[in-house]
Amino acid sequence: MRIILLGAPGAGKGTQCKRIAERYGLLHLSSGDILRQERAAGTKLGKKAQNYMDSGALVPDKLIVEMMAGAISKAPAAGFVLDGFPRTVNQAVELDKSLPAREGEDQRIDAVLSLEIDDRVVVERMTGRRSCPKCGAVYHIENLKPKVEGRCDRDGAELVQRPDDSLEVVQNRLKTYHQQTKAVINYYKNSPAGPAFYHIDANREADKVSDSIFESLDALVSA
Numbered sequence: 001m002r003i004i005l006l007g008a009p010g011a012g013k014g015t016q017c018k019r020i021a022e023r024y025g026l027l028h029l030s031s032g033d034i035l036r037q038e039r040a041a042g043t044k045l046g047k048k049a050q051n052y053m054d055s056g057a058l059v060p061d062k063l064i065v066e067m068m069a070g071a072i073s074k075a076p077a078a079g080f081v082l083d084g085f086p087r088t089v090n091q092a093v094e095l096d097k098s099l100p101a102r103e104g105e106d107q108r109i110d111a112v113l114s115l116e117i118d119d120r121v122v123v124e125r126m127t128g129r130r131s132c133p134k135c136g137a138v139y140h141i142e143n144l145k146p147k148v149e150g151r152c153d154r155d156g157a158e159l160v161q162r163p164d165d166s167l168e169v170v171q172n173r174l175k176t177y178h179q180q181t182k183a184v185i186n187y188y189k190n191s192p193a194g195p196a197f198y199h200i201d202a203n204r205e206a207d208k209v210s211d212s213i214f215e216s217l218d219a220l221v222s223a
């Protein structure tokens, strides 16, 4: 199964993609995570992406499309779930072009799920997020507090706010989402003989969102 999860930053794509990957045995491919790894490793791509990421802008399509096509080509036959990609209509078109080429088999996207969330909820969720620079554990100042304020439960390291979770950058990322990524929803909804498309209310708690997603995908698998 080949799935795309769309949604504003902070809609919970990462959490839901992990759960989908586990349940259906798929490879979870997050463009944001891959970019962060490239940055941490100090690669050419990581260096090129740095300034765009820190300001909440999108990394140029060409770099992202190449990076993701490479990652997708290594996915197992069971399929993959894409998290954070495509984010522009051009990326979606390029993804479509690259998919049918694989080993002569039909590789088209089966389902697109759109996580829909209010901007107000996104701002609350993202600006309150804190993470451990040592182990990557994620907390929230209201909803997922560490045992000792400001310290990681696992290793005691001082928790930090990711630069792209600051209020200014979150507002920029939302603006970018509304200007560029929302059009991707229409691209998939209006594509003839395109993938199955589902609207999911992501203002709810994560378990309820997962229930809705699994209900849709289970029905698709057994159809």
Ligand code: AMP
Pocket (backbone or CB within 6 Å): 009, 031, 032, 033, 035, 052, 053, 054, 056, 057, 058, 059, 060, 061, 064, 083, 084, 085, 086, 087, 088, 091, 164, 173
């Ligand atoms: P994320 O963790 O998915 O929110 O991604 C973090 C940052 O990486 C974004 O704010 C963008 O700067 C960049 N990024 C991730 N995915 C893409 C994409 N598909 N196209 C362009 N930039 C991306």
